[in-house]
Amino acid sequence: MFKTFIVTLLTYLTLTISVSSNASPVETFAFKDDVTKVRFQTLTKELRCPKCQNQDLADSNSPIAADLRKQIYAQLTQGRSDQEIVDYMVARYGEFVLYRPRVTSLTYVLWFGPILALLLGAVIVVLILRSRNNKKEEPALTSTEQDKVSALLNKKAK
Amino acid sequence: MNKAIRFIPLVLIVLLGIVLYRGLSLDPRAMPSALVGKPMPDFKLTTLLDENKVVTKADLKGNIVLLNVWATWCPTCRYEHPYLLDIAKNKDIMLYGVNYKDDKVLAKKWLSTLGNPYNITLFDDEGKLGLDLGVYGAPETFVVDHNGIIRKRFAGAIDRNVWISEFMPLITEILTEQKQGK
Numbered sequence: 001m002f003k004t005f006i007v008t009l010l011t012y013l014t015l016t017i018s019v020s021s022n023a024s025p026v027e028t029f030a031f032k033d034d035v036t037k038v039r040f041q042t043l044t045k046e047l048r049c050p051k052c053q054n055q056d057l058a059d060s061n062s063p064i065a066a067d068l069r070k071q072i073y074a075q076l077t078q079g080r081s082d083q084e085i086v087d088y089m090v091a092r093y094g095e096f097v098l099y100r101p102r103v104t105s106l107t108y109v110l111w112f113g114p115i116l117a118l119l120l121g122a123v124i125v126v127l128i129l130r131s132r133n134n135k136k137e138e139p140a141l142t143s144t145e146q147d148k149v150s151a152l153l154n155k156k157a158k
Numbered sequence: 159m160n161k162a163i164r165f166i167p168l169v170l171i172v173l174l175g176i177v178l179y180r181g182l183s184l185d186p187r188a189m190p191s192a193l194v195g196k197p198m199p200d201f202k203l204t205t206l207l208d209e210n211k212v213v214t215k216a217d218l219k220g221n222i223v224l225l226n227v228w229a230t231w232c233p234t235c236r237y238e239h240p241y242l243l244d245i246a247k248n249k250d251i252m253l254y255g256v257n258y259k260d261d262k263v264l265a266k267k268w269l270s271t272l273g274n275p276y277n278i279t280l281f282d283d284e285g286k287l288g289l290d291l292g293v294y295g296a297p298e299t300f301v302v303d304h305n306g307i308i309r310k311r312f313a314g315a316i317d318r319n320v321w322i323s324e325f326m327p328l329i330t331e332i333l334t335e336q337k338q339g340k
Contacts, residue, residue, distance in 0.1 A: 050294035063259070064294040067285055092292035094192035128163060 027066065029073050036076050043072050043085060046100060050093045191311035192292055198306050199290035206257050206265055206279040213280055218302055221252040222332050224325075225300040226276070226316075227288060229260040230268050232296040238315040239272050245321065246275035250333060255279035258288045258296055301325065303332045305340075 031037040044058035049065040057065050057072070068089070075085050089097050101107045141149065193199075198215055205211045226242060228235040246253050255276035257265045260283065269279070282288055291300065292311075301310040310328055312320070 050292070067289065071289065091192060092290065093294070094292070124163065124166060131163075 027069065029069075032077070039082060040072060040076055043076075043082060044069055046098070047072075047086070047089055048097045048099055050097060056099065191308070193300075193308045194311060196308055198302050198308055199287070201280075201287045201290065203280040203282055203287060206255070206262065206269070206281040213278060215306065217278075218252075218254070219306050220304055222250060222304055222329065222336070223252045223254055223300075223302040225254045225256060225291075225302060227256045227258045227291070227293050227296050227298040227300075229258045229296045230264040231260065234315045235297045236272075238297055238317065239275070241317050241321065242275040243273050244318075245316070246277075251329065252277050256287060257281050257283075258293065259283060259285045301328055301332075304336050 029040065031040065041058065045056050047057045047068070049055045049057055049060035049062055049068075051062040051064045052060050055065070057068050071088075072085055075088065080088075086098070095101060101110060103111055198218060200215050202212060202214050205213060224245065228239075242253065245251070253276050255278070257279055260281075262281065262283070265279075265281075269276075280287065285293075291298075295313065297313075297315060299310075299312045299316055300308055303309050309332065310325070312324060314320075316325070
């Protein structure tokens with residue numbers, strides 16, 4: 001029962017994935033070389049579409065994303081550097097368009113929060129383990145009590 | 159010590175709850191514009207109604223300008239249009255339209271049938287000014303002060319409530335600044 005459920009779920013997932021990849025935008029750009037092509041692909045994946053916020057520029061069908069792709073293509077052809085293109089977009093649409101936010105005082109929590117949480121978790125685990133170990137080390141009976149117990153046990157055995 | 163540890167999950171859940179609860183009331187589409195506080199970008203565009211008339215950034219100076227980005231393909235623009243006609247009666251501000259990536263014939267027809275609230279309508283068929291303003295849809299409205307500095311960007315339809323709560327305080331503020339000669 002459970003197995004069939006998993007299989008159905010996986011089938012659906014693969015289906016949706018293939019459907020969404022088919023729905024990619026269909027403009028064609030001619031690149032002068034492979035490096036430019038890779039740069040274009042990287043840039044359009046690193047920049048977010050301002051209209052449809054959970055899609056990157058490469059993936060979005062919205063008119064503004066198409067405009068921005070054309071803009072990136074034009075600037076690449078003009079020989080602008082990746083950094084210049086990213087700066088151009090940030091100047092117009094804000095830090096928001098970056099999928100990898102820059103390290104600024106505003107984004108410290110974003111960048112270092114997970115590491116802090118991990119460290120905190122590690123500290124808590126260590127503390128818990130230690131308190132458990134301490135318990136084990138404490139003998140259940142003092143030596144005099146132990147003597148009494150063995151004496152009693154010995155009596156019974158006799 | 160042991161007891162304190164037991165409460166850690168509870169504390170974490172409560173903190174997470176507070177963060178997520180706050181997230182519910184945030185509008186992810188309300189983005190701060192990268193351009194607020196910066197000068198209006200340079201542009202050189204012809205007007206919609208007169209192809210021979212060229213308008214540049216210099217023409218805006220000295221006035222408080224409300225720059226409204228609109229298009230005939232945008233249903234929300236039609237919704238806000240009647241209120242723009244109302245705003246046009248306000249003599250403190252110059253209402254500029256930016257006809258964004260639109261069809262000239264349809265746009266002219268829109269203005270002649272629905273009424274023309276704009277002092278001047280710029281024809282931005284390639285979306286060049288739109289791109290420099292960081293426009294990602296229509297309608298969007300910018301407030302540019304008398305020194306040519308962008309003071310506000312608003313994405314979405316303007317109606318009476320929005321105008322009173324979002325725009326009026328800023329316009330009054332700029333008017334006082336203007337009177338003080340800033």
